[in-house]
Amino acid sequence: MHLPSTRIEKTYPHFRKPFRISFVKFVHSIKNLIRSLLVMSHRIAKLTALTPLFTLLIIRILQSCTITAPDPITDNKADQVTLQIYFGQNILLHDLPDYANPEIPDYIPLPDPSIADITDIGATLGRVLFYDKQLSVDNSISCSSCHKQELAFSDVNIASVGVDGTTGRHSMRLVNALYGEDQQFFWDERASSLEDQSTQPIQDHIEMGFSGVDGAPGIQDLISKMEQIPYYPILFDRTFNSEEITEERMQMALAQFIRSIHSFDSRYDEGRGQVGNHIQPFPNFTQEENDGKLLFTTPPVFDPQSRRIDGGLGCAGCHRPPVFDIDPNSLNNAMIHQISGMGPDLTNTRSPSLRDLLGADGSANGPFMHSGFSTEFIDVLAHYNMIGMQMMNNNMDPRLRPGGRPQRLMITQSEAAAVEAFILTLTGENLYSDPKWSNPFVGVAAGK
Structure with missing residues (x-):
């Protein structure tokens, strides 16, 4: 049976403890006791060959002593005990990180409200799913294996390593996905939403392996596996008021976590907050950085042979400030070769935001574009x-192709240096170190 949760208590005060009947409390306690026994036996079975009776005694001792941070919701103390076994202090049900109320500058366009509903517990579940290697067939790969926080959620490898080979395209950065107008995902935009995208790597035969083809297990096999992992019934119950695990619920939680990842604390944001629009010179920029911003923003003027004779480089035509997301109407950027070297690939029309393209030291946050063709920004230009x-x-x-001819921008060395200096101003700080986007398993013996 499903008993009233903490969320229900907050919404309907008549469910508070003084008004609960003792039978409900008794059943809830039995439910938590059984869950705790199952959890601890799951762990101890791997560590000891003690007799079942002594094992149960150890379980009860551990349950009474494990909590180091008091949980005010005593009915759910067993849940916190379970989570501490796997996450230590990284996930505290009574003190979750604030995912639901991000501080976003007022010049950033508001996201579509139909996709902007993020809850603290939903994003927490998404974070666990994102970092859990048990979502791959051999427990070796997670979403975070290819999307690393220290690289703005990209990968240092040209092709990311999966359970059965390497990916056909470079792993895209995941910054500011909520704030881009284009809400189709993957380089070729084959996913109609972030929810749709989120479980495709899990079901890819090469990436995480639950493909259901060639004898491989499928998504229902993964769900059965997750039902036996003690922390998932707890987190799904907290998020959805039911322990049931479905692909749709996995998608909703993963999408919430990814949409929570944002970066709006760069030097660009500092300067943009001091002026009335993107075009004005930023007082905190150097002359070179302001020159680079102007070159990035101003459309080029071409002669009949498609050679630039005036204006800027026009980068903002596709990569639009202040989010620097891709114009949804963009087609491919003439980078058509594949990592494999086989034939042209004309389908790549998507790009991540250009924010955090470079790290704070100026090095690339992973190779550029779908092919990972270079890590040097000068090669992009x-x-x-x-x-x-x-x-x-x-x-x-x-x-x-202005006038039907391929463009010739005639970029000078000083212009290239100015644009690169400007791109570096788009790099934030908090993205790389905020614990709420970090691996919750880190530092815990039971971690993956």
Whole structure:
């Protein structure tokens, strides 16, 4: 039976303890006792060959002594005991991180309210799912294996390593997904929503392996596996008022966690907050950085041969400030080769936000673009500086072919340095160190 949760108590005061009947308290206590016994036996079975009677005695001793931070919700003390076994102090049910109320600058467009509903417990469950290697068939790969916090949730590898090979495209950064207008995901935009995207790697035969093809287990096998992992019934119950685990619920929680990841504390944000619009010079920028911002923003002027003769580089036409998200109408950027080297790939029309493209030291947060073709920003500018003819590319963005000819931006060395200096101002700080986006298993013996 499902008993009133803490959320229900807050909403309906008549469910508070003084008004509960003793039978409800008794059943709830039995439920928590059984859950605790199952949890501890799950752990102890791996550590000892003690007799069942002595094992049960140890379970009860551990249950009474494990809590180091008091939980005011005594009916749910057993749940916190269970979570501490796996997460230590990283997840405290009575003191969850604030995911629901981020501090976002007022010049950032409000996200679509239909996708912006984030709860603290929902994002917490998503965080656990994101970092849990048990969501792969051999317990070796998690979402975080390819999307690392220290790299703005990207990967240092050109192709990320999965359970049965490597990925066909580079792992995209996950910064500010909620605030971009384009809400289709993957480089080729095959996922219609972040929810749709979130479990596709889990069900990919190469990435995490629960594909259900060639004899591999499928998503229902994963759900059965998760039902035996003690912390999941607790977290799903807290999030959805039911211990039932479904793919849809996994998607909702993962999407909440990913949408919570944001970066708006860069030098760009400091400067943007001091002026009326993006175009004005920022008082905290150097002259070179302001020059780079102007070059990034101003559209180029071309001659009949598609050579730039005036204006800027026009980067903002596709990568739009202040979020620096991709224009949803963009087509491919003429980078059409595949990591595998096989044939042209014309389908890549998506890009992550350009925020945190570079780390604080100026190095790349992983290789650039879907092909991971370089980690040097000057190579990105060189690509756009002189687009090839690519006669077979019928999906190239027309902004790269002014007058029907591939563009020639004629970028000078000083212009390239200025644009790179500006791109570095888009790098934040909190993204890389905030504990609420970190691995909850770290530092715990039971961690994955």
